[in-house]
Every structure is written in structure tokens, then in C-alpha cells.
Amino acid sequence: MSLRGRQAGTTSLAPRSRFLIVTVGGTHLALHADRVQGLLTMEEAGLAEALTVQGLTYARVDLGTPLHLPDDSEGPDTRVVLLSSGSVRGNIRVAQVHGLKEIEQSQVLPLPRHFQNEEQSWYHGILLFEESVALVLNPAWVMEGCGVRQALGTVEHRGEPQRMLATPRALAGG
Amino acid sequence: MLRSSLQRKQKAGPQSCPLLIFSVGGRRLAVKTDEVAGISAWKGSIPVPSRTPFVSAVVRKDKDVFPVFDLAELLHVTVKGEELLCLTAKHHRGAMAICIDEDMPVLHTLDAAAIQAYRGGEFEAIGSFANGLDQIPIISLAKLGSA
Numbered sequence: 001m002s003l004r005g006r007q008a009g010t011t012s013l014a015p016r017s018r019f020l021i022v023t024v025g026g027t028h029l030a031l032h033a034d035r036v037q038g039l040l041t042m043e044e045a046g047l048a049e050a051l052t053v054q055g056l057t058y059a060r061v062d063l064g065t066p067l068h069l070p071d072d073s074e075g076p077d078t079r080v081v082l083l084s085s086g087s088v089r090g091n092i093r094v095a096q097v098h099g100l101k102e103i104e105q106s107q108v109l110p111l112p113r114h115f116q117n118e119e120q121s122w123y124h125g126i127l128l129f130e131e132s133v134a135l136v137l138n139p140a141w142v143m144e145g146c147g148v149r150q151a152l153g154t155v156e157h158r159g160e161p162q163r164m165l166a167t168p169r170a171l172a173g174g
Numbered sequence: 175m176l177r178s179s180l181q182r183k184q185k186a187g188p189q190s191c192p193l194l195i196f197s198v199g200g201r202r203l204a205v206k207t208d209e210v211a212g213i214s215a216w217k218g219s220i221p222v223p224s225r226t227p228f229v230s231a232v233v234r235k236d237k238d239v240f241p242v243f244d245l246a247e248l249l250h251v252t253v254k255g256e257e258l259l260c261l262t263a264k265h266h267r268g269a270m271a272i273c274i275d276e277d278m279p280v281l282h283t284l285d286a287a288a289i290q291a292y293r294g295g296e297f298e299a300i301g302s303f304a305n306g307l308d309q310i311p312i313i314s315l316a317k318l319g320s321a
Contacts, residue, residue, distance in 0.1 A: 026221070027221060027222075027223065067223035068223055069223060109239055112232070112239070112240070112241040112267070112268060112270070113267040113268060114226065114229050114241040114243070114265065114267050114268070114270055114319065115222070115224055115226050115229055115241065116226045116229075117224065117225035117226040118225050119222070119223065119224045119225055119226065122223070126232070126239055128234070128237060128239075131234070132220050132234065133220055133232060133234055133239055135222060135223075
């Protein structure tokens with residue numbers, strides 16, 4: 001192996017994670033990218049609580065209420081993020097999508113131990129984002145919300161949106 | 175020889191307690207200096223939705239993130255000043271930031287014998303001391319929010 005070859009291979013082998021960074025109620029949130037199935041514009045998503053995309057139903061997950069975040073999901077940059085975890089699927093409305101961020105898993109900072117209440121189950125940690133931070137949402141907690149709704153049978157169905165706006169793979173290139 | 179030097183030490187002057195006096199919403203408070211990691215300019219906080227009383231934000235300092243303890247909320251006051259300060263406290267769960275008034279904190283050395291009991295119950299206090307007409311509580315930063 002040449003020295004040049006060694007230099008070329010300086011990329012860290014540390015485990016990496018990808019997150020979709022969004023804003024809800026003025027707070028940056030990081031969603032595990034492997035749970036993101038796609039993004040829709042509000043025009044594509046419509047006003048229905050539950051969305052059916054390619055035959056799969058995504059129940060509405062309201063993050064604003066449990067997190068006490070102001071509802072800002074009516075702006076021009078509002079998007080609907082489709083999430084799935086196994087057979088559980090949900091959609092969340094976000095005020096803005098910032099794109100994908102790939103970091104080493106060690107760069108996800110733990111939630112400080114001073115946060116002693118149920119927020120410990122809301123977040124997987126904190127990551128640095130621009131001049132601020134993004135809160136890494138615990139996907140199990142997020143999907144718990146839509147799991148309950150699906151179990152209660154309150155899912156509304158609507159026609160399939162015309163197309164997927166973007167997938168995480170597409171976002172990574174942009 | 176050893177005994178005499180020990181005796182001399184025991185007879186030495188009163189035990190002193192180094193304090194830092196600062197204010198939050200105009201209310202003066204003191205802390206032991208060994209519970210303070212630093213004082214810096216307050217550059218704003220980042221809200222973190224939370225159910226923990228008085229802990230619902232963080233501050234970012236370069237690549238470090240510290241939780242914020244809202245002492246002003248605990249005291250039912252609003253911090254005063256245009257250029258607020260950040261007191262970084264040593265807490266048993268790790269360092270945390272506290273927003274304090276813009277008045278520059280002052281160091282004060284107190285005779286430990288002058289420490290009196292503090293009767294207010296809104297926070298864990300080591301005691302209090304008289305300063306002019308004021309009775310200044312000595313807050314325990316290490317135990318703040320633990321009650």
C-alpha cells in the first residue's frame with residue numbers, strides 16, 4: 001500500500017448517524033434519518049390528519065402539544081415528514097426542513113442530567129447545529145403517539161398525494 | 175514540636191468563608207466561591223421543552239452545551255440589565271448556567287462564625303449573613319433544583 005493510499009483513507013471509521021434537522025415551534029429537532037420515509041408539501045399533504053401514501057397510512061403525530069411548542073405549521077416552508085418504525089407509521093408537520101446532517105455517533109451529546117423529568121424519554125440527546133443545537137427526538141417516543149392513535153382507530157384516510165417531494169437520499173444531495 | 179504547631183494552627187484566626195455576592199432581579203445572593211466555575215457574558219439561551227422545574231433551556235459555549243437553571247423564575251423576579259451575566263455553577267449533576275443581573279459580582283470574605291441560619295425555604299441555603307441592613311442568603315449552587 002502506498003503512502004498516498006494511506007492518506008486517502010483517513011476517513012474516520014467511527015459509527016456515524018444521519019439526522020433530518022427540522023424546526024417545530026422555533027425549536028430545532030433532529031429526526032433519525034433512517035426513520036424518515038419522505039417529505040410532502042402542504043399542497044400535497046392537504047389538511048387530513050392521516051395520510052395514505054403508496055398504500056401506507058401515516059397517522060398524524062402532534063409534537064407541539066406534548067412539547068408545548070407554538071403551532072407554526074402554517075408557513076410557506078411547512079412540510080410534512082413521513083416516519084416509520086416497523087409497522088407503525090406517522091406524519092409530523094414541521095415549520096421548516098433544514099436538511100440532513102451526518103455526524104459521528106459520539107458527537108450526539110447526552111441530555112444533561114439536570115433534565116430529570118419525562119423529557120428524558122423524549123430526547124436521545126443534543127447535537128450541535130449551526131450556532132445553536134438540535135434536540136434528537138427519541139423515535140420510539142415519537143411513534144408511540146401515532147401507535148396509540150392507530151390502536152384507537154381514529155385514522156382518517158384520504159387519497160394518495162400526487163408525488164413524494166423528496167426522500168432523505170434526495171436531500172443528501174441537495 | 176508537632177503538637178505545638180498543631181495547637182498554634184487551632185488558635186489561628188477565625189475560619190474565613192470566601193463568597194461571591196451577585197444579584198438576580200435586584201435580590202442579592204451569595205455563593206461559596208468554590209461552587210462557581212466562572213462568570214461570563216450572557217449570550218442568550220436555547221429553549222428545551224422540559225417538565226423539570228426551572229430547567230428548560232441550554233446555553234452553548236463553543237462545542238459544549240450546558241443546562242440553564244432559571245434562578246430568576248424560582249425567585250419570581252426578572253433579571254435586570256442590558257448586559258446580563260452568566261454564572262457557571264458547579265452542580266452535583268454537572269456544570270450549569272445561571273443568568274444573573276448585569277451588576278458585576280463581588281468577592282466577599284466572611285468569618286464563618288458570622289453565618290446565621292436562613293429561614294427562607296425557596297432554595298437550599300447554607301445560611302445567611304448580615305450585610306448592612308440586608309440579610310443575604312448563601313445559596314447552595316451544588317444542590318440547586320435538588321429539593
